[in-house]
Amino acid sequence: MKDATRRVTEAANVLRITVLGLVLVFMGGCAVGPNYVRPEVPVMKEWSGKGDTRLKDGPAELAVWWKRLNDPVLDRLVEMARERNPSLHVAGLRILEARARLGIATGNMFPQLQQLKGNLADNGLSKHNANTSPAVDTYYATASVALDAAWELDFWGKFRRAVESGVWDLDAATAGYDDLLVTLTAEVARVYVTLRTLEERLDIARENVAVQERSLQIARALYEGGDVTELDVAQARALLANTRASMPRLDAQLRQAKNGLAALLGMLPGEVDDLLGAPGRIPEVPADVAVGVPAELLRRRPDIRAAEARMAAQCALIGVAQSDLYPRLTLFGNIGLSASNAALTIAGYPGGSNLGDLMSGDSLQYSGGVGFGWDIFNYGRIKNNVRVQDARFQQLVVSYKDTVLQAARETEDALSAFLRSREEVAFLAQGVDAATRSVEISMIQYREGLADFQRVLDTQRSKVQAQDLLTSTQGSVLINLSAVYKALGGGWEARVGKDFLPEEIRRVMDERTDWGGLLETGAPVAGDGVRE
Known part of the structure; x- marks a missing residue:
């Protein structure tokens, strides 16, 4: 539980830093190109029928x-x-x-880009794939939900x-x-x-x-x-x-x-x-x-x-x-939850996760950064x-x-x-x-x-x-x-x-x-x- 809390705190820190950087960028930004100024045009001083x-x-x-x-x-x-x-x-x-x-x-x-996406999938792996071990569960399910932003x-x-x-x-x-x-x-x-x-x-x-x-x-x-x-x-x-x-x-x-x-x-x-x-x-x-x-x-x-x-x-x-x-600067990020019920019985892995753990803090994953083009x-x-x-x-x-x-x-x-x-x-x-x-x-x-x-x-x-x-x-x-x-x-x-x-x-x-x-x-x- 402590590890999940730490991960959430780290994600919040990343978000705060991103927002602060965004504010600083906008404060220092400028708009290229000419500012519109109405051109001078000749205008008559009075109509020719003045005095009528x-x-x-x-x-x-x-x-x-x-x-x-x-x-x-x-x-x-x-x-x-x-x-x-x-x-x-x-x-x-x-x-x-x-x-x-x-x-x-x-x-x-x-x-x-602000996209909320998710998936629920049932997967089956070939037992004849290279480096496949009998200890690996070749049939498992995955679930995820995430928010992508750019x-x-x-x-x-x-x-x-x-x-x-x-x-x-x-x-x-x-x-x-x-x-x-x-x-x-x-x-x-x-x-x-x-x-x-x-x-x-x-x-x-x-x-x-x-x-x-x-x-x-x-x-x-x-x-x-x-x-x-x-x-x-x-x-x-x-x-x-x-x-x-x-x-x-x-x-x-x-x-x-x-x-x-x-x-x-x-x-x-x-x-x-x-x-x-x-x-x-x-x-x-x-x-x-x-x-x-x-x-x-x-x-x-x-x-x-x-x-x-x-x-x-x-x-x-x-x-x-x-x-x-x-150049173009882009902020991007992803935050979401992911879980699988795949089981690993080899040394160091006591067993698989349950899809019911999707909403737990340990299922949190995120990424973010700045893009340049x-x-x-x-x-x-x-x-x-x-x-x-x-x-x-x-x-x-x-x-x-x-x-x-x-x-x-x-x-x-x-x-x-x-x-x-x-x-x-x-x-x-x-x-x-x-x-x-x-x-x-x-x-x-x-x-x-x-x-x-x-x-x-x-x-x-x-x-x-x-x-x-x-x-x-x-x-x-x-x-x-x-x-x-x-x-x-x-x-x-x-x-x-x-x-x-x-x-x-x-x-x-x-x-x-x-x-x-x-x-x-x-x-x-x-x-x-x-x-x-």
Whole structure:
């Protein structure tokens, strides 16, 4: 019994020394490879539209920008798209994948091998083996149980850099989700405005059909009275036919817009009709738009954040590759119990053990030590792998800078289109008023015989074109406004604190696989997608 106690004490001493050595190694360890530093990028000081009364310099109002259009139907559609859109669900699943990958990288910081193993075996030896003695029991059983452990020390920061890369990958996945959310919201608004614009254009076409039908009736009456020739009737009929012909085309475009909206909402064609209700009007344009300052784009636009996160994740992988240039130190050990009932009757061995002695102190066995490895003959493979990782990092640096430049261009383009289209609407409205008055005057003159029917046709045709162009441009103003909000990176903030996936998907995944707490709203999202 004393001997067993001594063996246990020796094992404990070895464990304490190992742990102390591990602590000292980690205290003196370092992480090789470059530390990430955000590269400098050119940033505009102010937008070119600064000074325009329709643009405000204050903080950008972007979190729920679509609510500024004061359209309850649009509000509901955006909410449903965020809940049901399949592409957004895929982006949410990528976040879960990134969380799990980060868990793998974090787990490598700890002993990489922790294996509990055991065996129970019945053995029979050949009596014809060399050096076999009749005194040896050739039939015996063995039993053992042991814990094996191996731990590659992170002396050069290989695993810490991998965790750093995993954190940035999670940031990139989160920013990718946000970027899709921004795009989805703007696309729902664009399709909805297009849809309402088409409905208004159809209403205008119907109104003009009614007007032109009355003109045709007048022409027929005058023709039957002998006041005009049949030419007036034929021209009136042709104009009416052309106006009616535009309606099927508008109907087809309207159906296509509804089908596109259904796809964004994860529905089948036709299922959005009840959500849309009766034909509506184009939403009102806000009097002004708060756009903030250009420097906010670096922090707010998800695609810029995603580009930076991918760049930073790759920077950490340079350190992972460089760590292979240096030696590896590994702590390993084994502790367990082993027993056999083999009997030896030769001198000095009074008899065999019993398998029941497996749990006794005398059955304890252990081993431990430090391993060393160094790939010194790698023929340039490691250095070239470092160069590969560095080249990939530089590619992402250039891509990041290009993303910033493209973001500034997109914002400037959208702002210019929005402001100019609003000016265009003002002029077109004046044109519609003039065209409407021209139709009234020409009809009066035609009835009184002061003008021919060609004048009436020309004024009616001009009115139709002016009204249609005005309505289309009014829709373009709101489409350009949604492009402004998209370019500014607006709309993703509304998801903060909410689940990335609907309850149904999370429930199915949780029933199929043990996800721990990774499916919950409060699971890590690496700074919630925002880094200074």
